[in-house]
Amino acid sequence: xxxxxxxxxxxxxxxxxxxxxxxxxxxxxxxxxxxxxxxxxxxxxxxxxxxxxxxxxxxxxxxxxxxxxxxxxxxxxxxxxxxxxxxxxxxxxxxxxxxxxxxxxxxxxxxxxxxxxxxxxxxxxxxxxxxxxxxxxxxxxxxxxxxxxxxxxxxxxxxxxxxxxxxxxxxxxxxxxxxxxxxxxxxxxxxxxxxxxxxxxxxxxxxxxxxxxxxxxxxxxxxxxxxxxxxxxxxxxxxxxxxxxxxxxxxxxxxxxxxxxxxxxxxxxxxxxxxxxxxxxxxxxxxxxxxxxxxxxxxxxxxxxxxxxxxxxxxxxxxxxxxxxxxxxxxxxxxxxxxxxxxxxxxxxxxxxxxxxxxxxxxxxxxxxxxxxxxxxxxxxxxxxxxxxxxx
Numbered sequence: 001x002x003x004x005x006x007x008x009x010x011x012x013x014x015x016x017x018x019x020x021x022x023x024x025x026x027x028x029x030x031x032x033x034x035x036x037x038x039x040x041x042x043x044x045x046x047x048x049x050x051x052x053x054x055x056x057x058x059x060x061x062x063x064x065x066x067x068x069x070x071x072x073x074x075x076x077x078x079x080x081x082x083x084x085x086x087x088x089x090x091x092x093x094x095x096x097x098x099x100x101x102x103x104x105x106x107x108x109x110x111x112x113x114x115x116x117x118x119x120x121x122x123x124x125x126x127x128x129x130x131x132x133x134x135x136x137x138x139x140x141x142x143x144x145x146x147x148x149x150x151x152x153x154x155x156x157x158x159x160x161x162x163x164x165x166x167x168x169x170x171x172x173x174x175x176x177x178x179x180x181x182x183x184x185x186x187x188x189x190x191x192x193x194x195x196x197x198x199x200x201x202x203x204x205x206x207x208x209x210x211x212x213x214x215x216x217x218x219x220x221x222x223x224x225x226x227x228x229x230x231x232x233x234x235x236x237x238x239x240x241x242x243x244x245x246x247x248x249x250x251x252x253x254x255x256x257x258x259x260x261x262x263x264x265x266x267x268x269x270x271x272x273x274x275x276x277x278x279x280x281x282x283x284x285x286x287x288x289x290x291x292x293x294x295x296x297x298x299x300x301x302x303x304x305x306x307x308x309x310x311x312x313x314x315x316x317x318x319x320x321x322x323x324x325x326x327x328x329x330x331x332x333x334x335x336x337x338x339x340x341x342x343x344x345x346x347x348x349x350x351x352x353x354x355x356x357x358x359x360x361x362x363x364x365x366x367x368x369x370x371x372x373x374x375x376x377x378x379x380x381x382x383x384x385x386x387x388x389x390x391x392x
Contacts, residue, residue: 009371010073010080010133011364013176014125016117016198019044019065022364026372029077031364032069037061044068048076066125070132083129084139084371086363088118090171090217096145097370100126100138108140113249114218117228117256139371146175149209154303157216172213174201180361181311182208183369188357189308192300194293195361196323197314198269200225202293204300212303214296220255223296224289226269229259261285271316271323290323294330301334309355318358321346328356 006025013020017038023030027049034044042058044065056072058064073079087094091114093107105123112119126138147155147170155170157163174195181193182205190206200223204211214222214231224230237251244250262269265285274282301307310331312324329345331354332338338352346356 004081007081007372007375008078009082009084009368010136011084011086011367011371012125012129013086013363013367014118014122016121019069019125020364021069022362022368023073023077023080024365024368025078026368030073032072034058034065037065044072046072046076062121062124066128066132080133080136082139082371082375083133083136084141084367085122085126085129086143086176086367087122087140088115088143088173088219090114090144090169090173092167094140094142095148097139097141097367097374099374100140104140113252116252118219137375139374141176141367141370143173143175144171145370146179147172147203147210147213150213151211154210154212168217170213170216172201172203172210173215173219174199174203174213175210176363176366177313177361178203178205178210178213179366180363181205181313181359183366184359184362185311185357188311190304190306191309191311191355191357192297192304192307193311193313194297194317194327195314196293196312196317196320198226199228200230200293200314200316202296202300204303206304212300214300223292224260226271227257227260227262229255229263230292261289264288271320275320275322286326290326290330294327297327297331298334307334307354309357310349311357311359313359313361318360324356324358 008023008025010023011021018035019037021032022028030046030048032044032046034042036042037058038061042061042065044056044058046054054072056068058068087108089108089111091111093104093111105126108119109123112123130138150170150172157168157170159168177195178193182188193203193205195201199219201213201215202223203213220228222230240251240254241248264281265274266281268274268282274286297310312318316323325345328349332345332348335349335352335354338348341348341351350356
């Protein structure tokens with residue numbers, strides 16, 4: 001197949017209950033977003049670069065999202081030559097962006113239980129997208145790809161060789177978000193990226209490469225998220241298994257859907273609601289969340305030679321000044337004299353020499369760039385990813 005000189009690329013970024021999409025030629029033509037799709041209904045919002053927003057009702061949630069998007073794009077832009085999908089899975093099956101084929105998709109489906117909030121839905125959207133745009137090529141883009149450049153001491157898990165040989169290592173996630181930060185802030189310097197949304201992670205970066213990240217083999221690891229537990233004593237998991245009679249699926253549901261902030265707050269996951277609430281469980285959930293995030297930032301700083309900036313991203317990180325200040329307040333002790341400066345904690349931290357940056361990431365732009373590199377054949381190797389030079 002001869003590739004078009006200017007291929008039209010549609011990036012589909014599927015979260016646990018949301019869909020983001022962007023169509024580029026390579027300039028941006030349409031951006032779309034739908035949230036709360038796990039409920040019975042939702043809404044698709046479309047924006048063009050010239051302004052103006054169109055809203056389309058999604059009465060059937062996920063079932064109507066892709067057809068609605070396809071219909072809206074058909075009247076606004078050329079049909080995509082390529083559809084690139086974000087894939088959440090830490091696995092040797094997909095270590096870099098690559099064209100999809102039936103064998104790869106079948107193997108990913110066999111491992112979809114490892115990322116139950118994301119991968120089954122993402123693979124379902126791959127199938128739906130093939131029906132909506134049957135002539136388009138499919139490229140899969142792993143969310144862990146950025147973290148392939150982790151130093152070996154950050155990547156390895158303290159397990160015996162036979163366990164590590166099975167692929168148990170620190171894969172990391174939110175790599176597309178962190179790559180977006182690196183792309184958009186080329187003068188960032190050594191920094192800690194704090195991605196707080198429905199999923200949460202903390203990543204240390206320097207020279208455009210990761211030095212440490214909190215998530216390991218699944219998005220349930222690292223710091224607590226809105227419904228995910230974060231890291232736990234292994235005995236906790238073993239006792240949960242014993243309590244369920246060895247029901248692995250039930251334990252996965254507990255750790256992915258009923259834990260984290262929701263597990264402490266009585267099921268509530270809207271941080272704005274928790275900040276307004278006056279009850280003890282809301283207060284406890286917020287204090288645990290902020291404490292664990294700040295401790296993860298402090299730990300990440302030790303992976304850097306110096307600390308120039310902290311970058312807040314994600315719906316909570318970029319959207320809540322209150323949460324940012326609560327986290328920054330716990331970091332002031334890391335900087336000599338920081339607490340003596342006037343102003344809120346974020347300003348005090350900034351006055352000590354650590355820039356506090358709020359960044360709205362563009363994962364779809366990163367996906368677009370990676371998909372175009374695959375089309376050009378820039379990537380080396382069968383996985384479609386460039387060779388990795390590991391810092392020591």
